Amino acid sequence: MANPKPLDLQALRLSGIAKGLISSISDIDDHNFLARGLQNVPVPLQSRMARKYIDRYNQKKAGSQFRANTWLRRTIARLKPRFGVLFSITQNMPLPWHILSSIEKTKKHAGTLAMECVQITLDVSEEHQRLSYEKLVRVTYEAVSDHAKSFGVNVPFYSMREDDLPQECFEIALLKMQCDKWWARQLKTLRKQFLELLEIATGQVGKDLYHDKNSKKPKRRGISPYSSKQAQREFSFAQASGRQFLEMMELQSSDGDVIDLIEAVKSGMANPANRRNELMLRIRETEELADEMGYVAMFYTITCPARFHANANTWDGSTPKDAQNYLTTTWARARSKLNRRDLKYFGVRVVEPHADGCPHWHMMLFMPKNKLQEINAILRWYFIQEDKIELYDRYGPELTRAKVFNKFVDINTHGTHIKTVEACVKYRAHTEKTHLFKLYKKKRSAWGFAKKKANEVAIQRNKEEAEKAKVENREPKKIKAKNHKAPTKFYRTFSPRFDAVKLDKNKGSAASYIAKYISKNIDGYMLSDHVDADTGENLQEQANPVLAWASTWNIRQFQFQGSPSVTVYRELRRMRTAVKDEVIEPIRHAADTANWKDYVKLQGGMCIGRAANFKSMYEATPMGNDYAEVVRRIKGVVTNIDYKAVLTRLFNNVHNVTDATSLKTRLIEWTRQLKGTAEKLNAKDNTNVGAADLSWSSGNNCTPIAVGSSAELILDMVGCDEKQITEVKKDLIAGKRIARNGHIYQVKDGQLHVLDENAQLKQNKQLDIEYRAKTFAQKSGSWHVTEVHWQQARELVDLAYQYAELEGRETLNATRNKQGEFHYGEPKNGLITIGDWDLAMLVNNNSASAISDNDWWALDMMA
Numbered sequence: 001m002a003n004p005k006p007l008d009l010q011a012l013r014l015s016g017i018a019k020g021l022i023s024s025i026s027d028i029d030d031h032n033f034l035a036r037g038l039q040n041v042p043v044p045l046q047s048r049m050a051r052k053y054i055d056r057y058n059q060k061k062a063g064s065q066f067r068a069n070t071w072l073r074r075t076i077a078r079l080k081p082r083f084g085v086l087f088s089i090t091q092n093m094p095l096p097w098h099i100l101s102s103i104e105k106t107k108k109h110a111g112t113l114a115m116e117c118v119q120i121t122l123d124v125s126e127e128h129q130r131l132s133y134e135k136l137v138r139v140t141y142e143a144v145s146d147h148a149k150s151f152g153v154n155v156p157f158y159s160m161r162e163d164d165l166p167q168e169c170f171e172i173a174l175l176k177m178q179c180d181k182w183w184a185r186q187l188k189t190l191r192k193q194f195l196e197l198l199e200i201a202t203g204q205v206g207k208d209l210y211h212d213k214n215s216k217k218p219k220r221r222g223i224s225p226y227s228s229k230q231a232q233r234e235f236s237f238a239q240a241s242g243r244q245f246l247e248m249m250e251l252q253s254s255d256g257d258v259i260d261l262i263e264a265v266k267s268g269m270a271n272p273a274n275r276r277n278e279l280m281l282r283i284r285e286t287e288e289l290a291d292e293m294g295y296v297a298m299f300y301t302i303t304c305p306a307r308f309h310a311n312a313n314t315w316d317g318s319t320p321k322d323a324q325n326y327l328t329t330t331w332a333r334a335r336s337k338l339n340r341r342d343l344k345y346f347g348v349r350v351v352e353p354h355a356d357g358c359p360h361w362h363m364m365l366f367m368p369k370n371k372l373q374e375i376n377a378i379l380r381w382y383f384i385q386e387d388k389i390e391l392y393d394r395y396g397p398e399l400t401r402a403k404v405f406n407k408f409v410d411i412n413t414h415g416t417h418i419k420t421v422e423a424c425v426k427y428r429a430h431t432e433k434t435h436l437f438k439l440y441k442k443k444r445s446a447w448g449f450a451k452k453k454a455n456e457v458a459i460q461r462n463k464e465e466a467e468k469a470k471v472e473n474r475e476p477k478k479i480k481a482k483n484h485k486a487p488t489k490f491y492r493t494f495s496p497r498f499d500a501v502k503l504d505k506n507k508g509s510a511a512s513y514i515a516k517y518i519s520k521n522i523d524g525y526m527l528s529d530h531v532d533a534d535t536g537e538n539l540q541e542q543a544n545p546v547l548a549w550a551s552t553w554n555i556r557q558f559q560f561q562g563s564p565s566v567t568v569y570r571e572l573r574r575m576r577t578a579v580k581d582e583v584i585e586p587i588r589h590a591a592d593t594a595n596w597k598d599y600v601k602l603q604g605g606m607c608i609g610r611a612a613n614f615k616s617m618y619e620a621t622p623m624g625n626d627y628a629e630v631v632r633r634i635k636g637v638v639t640n641i642d643y644k645a646v647l648t649r650l651f652n653n654v655h656n657v658t659d660a661t662s663l664k665t666r667l668i669e670w671t672r673q674l675k676g677t678a679e680k681l682n683a684k685d686n687t688n689v690g691a692a693d694l695s696w697s698s699g700n701n702c703t704p705i706a707v708g709s710s711a712e713l714i715l716d717m718v719g720c721d722e723k724q725i726t727e728v729k730k731d732l733i734a735g736k737r738i739a740r741n742g743h744i745y746q747v748k749d750g751q752l753h754v755l756d757e758n759a760q761l762k763q764n765k766q767l768d769i770e771y772r773a774k775t776f777a778q779k780s781g782s783w784h785v786t787e788v789h790w791q792q793a794r795e796l797v798d799l800a801y802q803y804a805e806l807e808g809r810e811t812l813n814a815t816r817n818k819q820g821e822f823h824y825g826e827p828k829n830g831l832i833t834i835g836d837w838d839l840a841m842l843v844n845n846n847s848a849s850a851i852s853d854n855d856w857w858a859l860d861m862m863a
Helices: 016-023 028-038 043-057 064-091 103-127 133-149 167-177 180-201 229-248 261-266 272-293 320-340 369-383 389-393 432-472 510-520 539-553 566-572 585-592 596-603 643-652 677-683 722-733 757-779 787-806 836-844
Strands: 209-211 218-220 249-253 258-260 295-302 346-353 359-368 399-411 415-427 498-502 558-561 614-621 631-639 662-664 670-674 703-705 737-740 743-748 751-756
Touching: 016 028, 016 043, 028 043, 028 064, 043 064, 064 180, 103 133, 103 167, 103 180, 133 167, 167 180, 180 229, 180 539, 229 249, 229 261, 229 539, 249 261, 249 677, 258 261, 272 295, 272 346, 272 359, 272 510, 272 558, 272 596, 295 369, 295 510, 320 346, 320 359, 320 369, 320 539, 346 510, 346 539, 359 369, 359 510, 369 498, 566 585, 566 596, 566 614, 566 631, 585 596, 614 662, 670 677, 722 737, 757 787, 787 836
Parallel strands: none
Antiparallel strands: 209 218, 249 258, 249 670, 295 359, 295 498, 346 359, 346 558, 399 415, 614 631, 631 662, 703 737, 737 743, 743 751
16 A cells, blocks of 8 residues: 555645644644544634644553544544534634634723724714714614624613613713723623533533443543533632732721721622521521411422533533523513412522533422412423423324324204214324333322221221220220322423422421522532532532532522512611611611511511512712713612502501601721722821822823832822822722823832832833844844844934934834824825834934934924
8 A cells, every 4th residue: 555645734624723733743644634533623623622632642651642543533423413513603703713712812802892883983973974963873873783793792772772762871882882891891701601612512511420331330521510621710710810809909998997808808798608698597587487477388490491401412502691591581481470370489599500501490489388289380381381392202202193083073054063083193102101100000009009908997996996995984096097108200291391399397497408509509518428419529529610600601590589688688787786767777676686587577578579668778870980871879778668669568468667767878988999008108298198098189190101110109299189199099009100290100019119210211221122132133033132133222222212302202202194193004194203213213224314413303493
């Protein structure tokens, strides 16, 4: 056989990175095997698969090349059935792969998209100049929103654009879509969700533990359940970064008190322990309230159709967010049906993922005992409607057979008659369901026989007891028959999608039943001895993957149903001392003593909704942010005396508050600042104004600059008003350098550093010399910077700064046209002003003559 030749990689559908990695393999057979395999894989996945192949191929172990080829063959075979889904996912990629694969590039691209939206706004405004302002805003919003939706982001007010929205809504949306920070937040979410979807599609998220049929032992696949390892790394990094930021900051109150920001966070609901304790308190006392009302508890497990599960053959590429939207939409429809039928219920809902990332719900609901069957039937009907046929297909294929039966036939002249007809009917025979039904009938028959025997025994014993009591002249004891539990219908068609279990008080309380799910989805508290049935791993170790999953897909894990506002409860707990208001004091005391049951009663009971006695009090600030939105900040608690709410409470015969009163719970204003700022400001002289003082003014012409140094001095800002110092504080806290009065200032590690502008200018020159020397070395084809390159760089930098000095400047200008636009790579139209760098380079290339310090052009002596 002739020697094989390497394939022409340029003729194959391969990415540039994949081609480079394939070219690194010297063995021709392996080279061709990898190239043929990767060309069938979507382009964004080729580089990753090629890297994993190379890592296995280059291992210093015997047979590493064979194992690498086996891995590639099995991976492609496993992904082949879903290549259609993979190609669909990659075709709908919101941004090019070289941008999505990098966090920094994605963040940088936000500025580009913001400028595109600005340009669209200008183009539309110029094209429709004759339109009124109101119509122009609407037309501009339509154009900009269509452009933004093409990238898959959530455009503000897009779903309500056909409604009669006020003009301010469209203005707010346009301001957001023209902001690079807004785009950065949107693209951050878009990027992590798309990358996670690729991980799910390639099988990197799923059940890690499986049973090997050959060795008959459990083994691991090396994948991660719930969320990918990449998502977990990014989540852990974000958590560590956020904690580092909190440790660097402190809070200073308007009274002068200073506390660490990290300690403030630990005392709030951001602390997992506090969040878990509050959830368990609310669940336990909700159960106690349900017992007082005579309600029974039902535990529901609700899952999605197979098309949402990545481990199913019918998966259509839906994300966990799509699955959660399906569940919430279906629940909204079911909840509306329950409300229309005036069925009362309350409880809690927990969302957690399957091993493949698809969410499912656990709901614990309390309801009247006589309404249990009706509520179950309504919920079951809604949650099994979609793709119902797949539930029947679990029990075998659908067959057709002939059947003879009687049918009413309407004859116009002779009336209605019964007619015997023969027709084809569908059925499922000799299936798994048939076997399960027969098995259930046998158990039911055995249960009936045992119950009958127990009744006969009880009757006989009662007769004997009656005769004995008659002889002893006493009341006979009533002997009950032995209780035999009836078998359940374990063959229910809907059980994979909807499962309802009535909680048995003898086996434990409802709170204890759901405690595992609460702890698993927060911090794994007290679950070190429990094993996850879905993955076979320790539940305490699964807390971080679940949190990473919820963070990636922005899924709310816990939600109470029919419960009064917990925000009011938390606000009342901020007031630790009694108040004189007799209307608010009882509910404040209940919240302060963590008595959730009394708090609910004072609010008007469960299922009171928006008619509760107390609600949050907000302070609205018009134009409160960069997007001109009305910002609402909570300030306390106020009574709800709306006439509809009062009538609702009166009709329900619950605690009713009719007096108008309020309680302000946020009495102190807190300012966030770098740790140590307050201590340093207290040590400063009163004549010097620090970076965090509050008495500053406008008009100081402070200019943020790009570079700086460190030497600790005092920032003297005497004569500045409050608005000015607020802007300077913002720049300093953001890490910017501020130039003022011949000095440059920056806050580093909680300390204020200052550098003289002359020293800064000297450092700038040194940095420019280093950059230009490296540039000259690269242009000469060498990575080593020689003395010749240093000399060329020094001459060029000195010349450029000399031209700047002649015009009285200390910084260099770039080439600009009359409109002030840069011209690198753009057509140069109109009058052009040559920048200092370009002029110095022209002089070095003998394309222009040097300017001396007595040149009449430089001395403004031009006629």
